[in-house]
Amino acid sequence: MTIKLHGFPLSPRAFKTLFAAEQFGVPYELVPIDFARGDTRTPAYTAMNPNQRMPVMDHDGFYLWESNAIINYLAEQKPDGGYLPKDLRTRVLTQQWQFWDSNHWDPAAAVFMFENVVKKIFGRGDADPVELRRGAELMGRLAPVLDGQLAKTRYVVGDRLTVADVSLGGTVVSADQAGMPLSEYRGIQRWLADLRAMPGWQKAAALMKPPG
Ligand SMILES: N[C@@H](CCC(=O)N[C@@H](CS)C(=O)NCC(=O)O)C(=O)O
Structure with missing residues (x-):
């Protein structure tokens, strides 16, 4: 049967799974999550x-x-x-970057997503400048690491798209909207432009609409 992807379409974490399915050419069905309706709290979802x-x-x-x-x-x-x-070493390098995404890159990006995007969508007040400063400090340490890698290779691990690009790129799909301080990093900008031009990215991005 078709793979079902349950996700809140505006979330980068959902986006990256849709980008993967679209770009890799895996048939899937998107099951949109509505947090307000309590979709993630039902016994079936749990x-x-x-x-x-x-x-x-x-x-x-x-x-x-x-x-x-x-x-x-x-x-x-x-x-x-x-x-x-x-190849073992190439594979574990892609996984190294994915662990880095889960542990560092995603939590830093999430600060900007929450303060500048989620709070607006869900009417949860203004962005907190203390949190945004914390996010900028995190990003200021992480972005040069990724940028340095992308100065050496076209994609995160070598000259071909891997799961590492899908994970790391998907995390910052809303970088501009969320005000992530990434514009000065030329390697990251070049790489993001490359990812954004991919048909899978564009198809997944077209699904990033509020539920309902
Ligand atoms: N590390 C997880 C993070 C998942 C996550 O935190 N999802 C958030 C939305 S982006 C969520 O479902 N939050 C609902 C809640 O906390 O109740 C992943 O990458 O899948």
């Missing part, structure tokens, strides 16, 4: 993801949460695509 968070993937009753794990599962559906490289 059975799929006890964290009551999105995204979650359902493939014939096999449930998978954590966006980067979902991306890798999708990459495995198209083993000849090379998105999860077969």
Whole structure:
């Protein structure tokens, strides 16, 4: 049966799974999550993801949460695509960057997403300048690391698109809207322009609409 991706379409964490499916050419069905309706709190949803968070993937009753794990599962559906490289060292380098995404890059980006985007959408008040300063400090340490890598290679790990690009690029899909301080990093900007031009990115971005 078709893979179901449950996600709140405005979230970068949902976006990156949609980008993966679209770009890798894996058929899927998007099941839009409406937080306000309590979609992630139902017993059926909790059975799929006890964290009551999105995204979650359902493939014939096999449930998978954590966006980067979902991306890798999708990459495995198209083993000849090379998105999860077969060579051991290249593969673990893609995973190194994905762990870096989950542990560092995503939490830094999330500060800007929450303060400048989520608060507006859900009417949760003004952005907190203390939090934005904390986000800028985090980004100021992380962005040069990614930028330095992208000065050496076209994509994050070598000259081909891998799951690492989908994870890291997807995290900053709303960088401009969220006011992430990334404009001065030429390697990151060049790479993002490359990703944004991909058909899979554009198709997934077109799905980033509020539910309802
Ligand atoms: N590390 C997780 C993060 C998932 C996550 O925190 N999702 C948020 C929205 S972006 C969520 O579902 N929040 C609902 C809640 O906290 O109740 C991933 O990448 O999948």
